[in-house]
Amino acid sequence: MMRHLLSTRDLSLDDALLVLDTAEYMATVADRSVKKLPTLRGRTVVNLFFEDSTRTRTSFELAAKRLSADVINFSVRGSSVSKGESLKDTAQTLEAMGADAVVCRHPASGAPHRLAAWVRGSVLNAGDGIHEHPTQALLDAFTIRRRLGRIEGLSVTIVGDVLHSRVARSNVWLLSTLGAAVTVVAPPTLVPVGVEQWPVTVSYDLDAVLPGSDVVMMLRVQRERMTAAFFPTEREYARRYGLDADRLAAMPLSALVMHPGPMVRGMEIASDVADSTRSTVVEQVANGVSVRMAVLYLLLGGTREVP
Amino acid sequence: MTTPAPGRPTPDRPTPGTSGSGTPGGPGTARTVLSGADIGRVLTRMAHQILEKTAGGNGVVLLGIPTRGVPLARRLADRVRAVEGVELGVGSLDPTMHRDDLQLRAVRPLAVTDLPDGGIDGRTVILVDDVLFSGRTVRAALDALAQFGRPRVVQLAVLVDRGHRELPIRADYVGKNMPTSRQEAVAVRLTETDDRDAVMILSEGAGR
CATH class of the missing domain: 3.40.50.1370 (Aspartate/ornithine carbamoyltransferase)
Structure with a gap:
């Protein structure tokens, strides 16, 4: 499995199927009496949203919480600083906070790719401009x-x-x-x-x-x-x-x-x-939580060392 | 099931992909400890012991731990049915998400968790696995079990106990006690997942 999820274009067939199969497991968690797994205990997931979003942000938040990760919501809007500069400043802040994963939505296409080069944690693209989601x-x-x-x-x-x-x-x-x-x-x-x-x-x-x-x-x-x-x-x-x-x-x-x-x-x-x-339409929202749990598990559930 | 090389933090459950493959790399010897016929006899004895210890298998649910615990649970249920005509609940329980050693190796694929109808509340749950080693898988399975309810009793059945426990866990039903060194690996092969039935001890790099 890869370290970041930036686009589906560079997702191999095996990786795509692994995400879907893992999501099947996660979907069963919603039916249990206890809907929480301890898997990502002690990991920090930052929701970094430069664009309004309720659905995607809450979906990622719920997914991370079901896996027992700590979630921080970082909303940045209408910054007067030029985009590139403000993104880098934010990246440095997140780096200092020790974020294990950054879920990023940005109006500029390619912003999560830039971010991935600046932080040590995993970057999950939650929508960048007209590029990918x-x-x-x-x-x-x-x-x-x-x-x-x-x-x-x-x-x-x-x-x-x-x-x-x-x-x-x-x-x-x-x-x-x-x-x-x-x-x-x-x-x-x-x-x-x-x-x-x-x-x-x-x-x-x-x-x-x-x-x-x-x-x-x-x-x-x-x-x-x-x-x-x-x-x-x-x-x-x-x-x-x-x-x-x-x-x-x-x-x-x-x-x-x-x-x-x-x-x-x-x-x-x-x-x-x-x-x-x-x-x-309604199923898609419920399935969104399962799929995001799967992606978070696959990116954060193993060793941090890059082989 | 193969277990990893010396000096590692001894996780006792390699990914299903690797545990099914043959001898680990490098020169080594494979010694067959249980043949297919031996495994059959051992399982028949364990089925009798389960009936004896649970007063006829009343309210018993066998939960196999993937990969090879699942077919073992089914075989035990088949034997119990053959002996006394009692139908035990059979299912599988994947403890991966509750492991304490996830960060020590690459991300593990998940297997199916499938509980029999009627759940586990108030039942006698017997966890079934192929090899008992550090005990960490069983600890994780106990945590996973708590997600689904509160069994009256939880017991453990293993085909092989190879020692080297790292936690205060013991099995209620043991197919074979097999003293091993940490340098060795125990490989279980079952026809459902592999080409044949056998239990082997693999000595890695025997020439060293």
Whole structure:
């Protein structure tokens, strides 16, 4: 197992499967009368969030606490210092505190990579700019495997604001490593430059892709990252790329609807679709804790010596 | 099961991947101590002892410690059924997350914990493992057990007791007492996990 979890792109098939298998074990802990394991007693995990997040931060916090680690929440927002400088200062502070792991979310792509060079502990990328969000992809893969029994050979369609989505990028790399065939569907303005180098098929027509999809993953339209007009109106976006009841009916009966949250109901996903039994939105949150426990165990559960 | 070289802090449970492989590296000798037929006889005797000591196996749950304790627990339950027609609960208990020596070696993969229906509250739990060495695995298993409930009694059954305890732990049922030196390793092979049934003593670097 590696020392940091920075992206799913450099995760081998064996490592990815090890995380998913370990997460299966962690999922059973939630059913026990005592939901706490002593495994990471005495270890310190720092949640370093330069961007707002409730879901991911609490998920990491709960995961670390279930493994008996000490958790410190370090929120930094709107710093006037230039980003690089403030990150390095923070890294030095964390280093002095003796953090064993740093869970980092940052608006700048690549920030966790920089951090990894400055601290001795493990760095877990909890989302960096529009680059990657590896634990989200791992929990999505875990959810798919639990519901459908496998990932290899499945057709997974990722729909929406691919351009600004770190979730999409992490899922593309992970799911193709795990043997799924990934299609991304988006308006042409929201398809990133360089997509031809991704292991994906690109489509602009959602209705054409839905009948052949085993999993449909909807992405949030990230208004806060949009610096230009990428589509005419919200109504038009919802009509062409939103998942409503009619489109749900066009999908195979066993196909799953996923969303990393937070959802914009009525925009990329209709409310009744989000609440349907085929939607895994709530499961994804529960599975997130199991997957993050698995990653923390695999990064911190063994010897610190680098072989 | 192979146990590591001298001078190490003697963890008694190598990762499943390595314990299933053959002789550890370097020149050494492998001496078979129990053959397949011997293991069969030993397990039959242990099954009788379990019935005797638990007054007919009433309320007994056998929990195997992965990797090789799990098939051993199943075999003991099969023998108890053959002898008296009593059905014991069988399951597995992975103590890895409760070990006190996790930081001493590379991260360990986790195995399945699977308790029989009805749980362990008020039952007689018999932990089953292949080799009893330092006792640290059993200590971790006792902690892991507390997560699932409160058994009335906890006992320990091992195929081989090789000595060198580091904790005040002893087995209630012992297949074979096998005095060893720390330089030696005890390897258990079972058909369920390996190619055959055997217990061997491996002397590492016998020429030294």
